[in-house]
Amino acid sequence: MIIAIDGPAAAGKGTIALRLAEHYRLNHLDTGLLYRAIGRKMADAGLDLDDADLAGTVARALDPADLGHADLRGREAGELASRVAIHPPVRAALIDFQRDFAARPPGAVLDGRDIGTAICPGAEVKIFVTASPEVRARRRSDELIAKGREAAYERILAEIRERDARDSGRAAAPLQMAPDAALLDTSDLGIDEAFRAAMAIVEAKRR
Ligand code: DC
Numbered sequence: 001m002i003i004a005i006d007g008p009a010a011a012g013k014g015t016i017a018l019r020l021a022e023h024y025r026l027n028h029l030d031t032g033l034l035y036r037a038i039g040r041k042m043a044d045a046g047l048d049l050d051d052a053d054l055a056g057t058v059a060r061a062l063d064p065a066d067l068g069h070a071d072l073r074g075r076e077a078g079e080l081a082s083r084v085a086i087h088p089p090v091r092a093a094l095i096d097f098q099r100d101f102a103a104r105p106p107g108a109v110l111d112g113r114d115i116g117t118a119i120c121p122g123a124e125v126k127i128f129v130t131a132s133p134e135v136r137a138r139r140r141s142d143e144l145i146a147k148g149r150e151a152a153y154e155r156i157l158a159e160i161r162e163r164d165a166r167d168s169g170r171a172a173a174p175l176q177m178a179p180d181a182a183l184l185d186t187s188d189l190g191i192d193e194a195f196r197a198a199m200a201i202v203e204a205k206r207r
Contacts, residue, residue, distance in 0.1 A: 001107040002122075003027065003202065004115035007129035008164050008175060009078060010136035012186045012194050017111035019195045020202065024109075029101050031112035031119070032081060034094050036073075037066040039080025049083045056089025059169055075140075075159065082163050084171040086112075095119065113167055116178035125205045126181035127198055133160050135187045 003020055007013045014030060021028035038059050042049050049055065056081045071077060086089050091114075098119045110119065116126035131139075137160050141151035165174040177183065182201045186194040 001124050002102050003109040003125040003127070003197075004120050004123035004178070004181075005109060005111040005129060006028075006113055006116050006175065006177070006181070007126050008167065009160060010140050011142045012128045012191065013111045013129040013187075015191055016127075016195055016198045017109045020037075020198055021109040022198065023109075024202070026106060027101065027104060027108040027118075028065075029108060029110045031097065031098055031110055031115065032078070033067055033072060034062065034097070035071060035081035035085045035090070035135040036077040038062060038083045038090060040069055040072055042067055042079050042084065043080050049080065050086035052089055055084045055087045056093055059090040064091070067080065075156075078163065079159070082166050086166065086172060086199075088172045089167035091118075091172050113175040114173035116181050117176060118173040120140075121178070125202050126178050127184050127201055128177040129184045129186060129194075129198075131185060131187040133157060133164065136160050182189050202203075 002022065003026065005013045005017045018028055020026070023180050028068070038055065039049065042055060042058055047054055048056070098110060102110055102120050116123055116128070134157065137153055137157035138162070141153045141206070144151035164175075182199065184194065184197055190196065
């Protein structure tokens with residue numbers, strides 16, 4: 001079974017994907033990490049993130065060790081990722097790796113922006129996980145506060161809106177809901193409720 005989970009940043013798709021993978025004993029790939037590693041590698045090397053061909057070269061040379069970089073999870077890496085993700089050569093370089101991962105037994109949960117539309121259009125289950133920008137910004141700022149870090153809600157909200165616009169507005173594999181995906185709006189759901197709702201979608205598909 002292949003489960004494709006797409007949606008904007010901070011909607012809860014990563015946690016849902018991880019829990020579905022654990023529950024159904026499937027492999028899990030956080031595809032955002034691939035784009036984050038490319039953005040981070042280019043920034044570390046002082047390369048121009050807007051150079052599509054250069055970004056493609058970096059993407060083709062991506063090494064599993066690059067995914068172990070210490071600073072891939074934060075907001076800055078997310079921003080770098082979103083910038084390199086607009087380049088068609090970058091997306092093309094990552095297709096085979098993601099499809100091969102999905103094809104490995106016993107199946108996989110992949111989360112990202114274009115899994116149900118471009119990477120695994122034949123996935124048995126597709127879920128589009130979303131939430132309002134305000135809720136997503138509140139979650140991000142609560143996470144930072146819980147870690148004892150400073151969190152400026154208004155700035156985080158502005159960044160989320162900007163990233164949504166870039167991810168949805170790009171020409172190459174933009175963030176959009178596949179016509180055969182189930183919509184899961186987590187705005188009013190806690191993580192356990194969101195996971196149960198996702199599981200109900202999977203179970204309905206399996207029946
Ligand atoms: O899911 P994330 O926040 O780690 O993703 C970071 C950025 O990477 C996101 O803003 C857009 C890009 N991305 C993408 O274009 N396609 C994917 N399948 C996953 C991520």
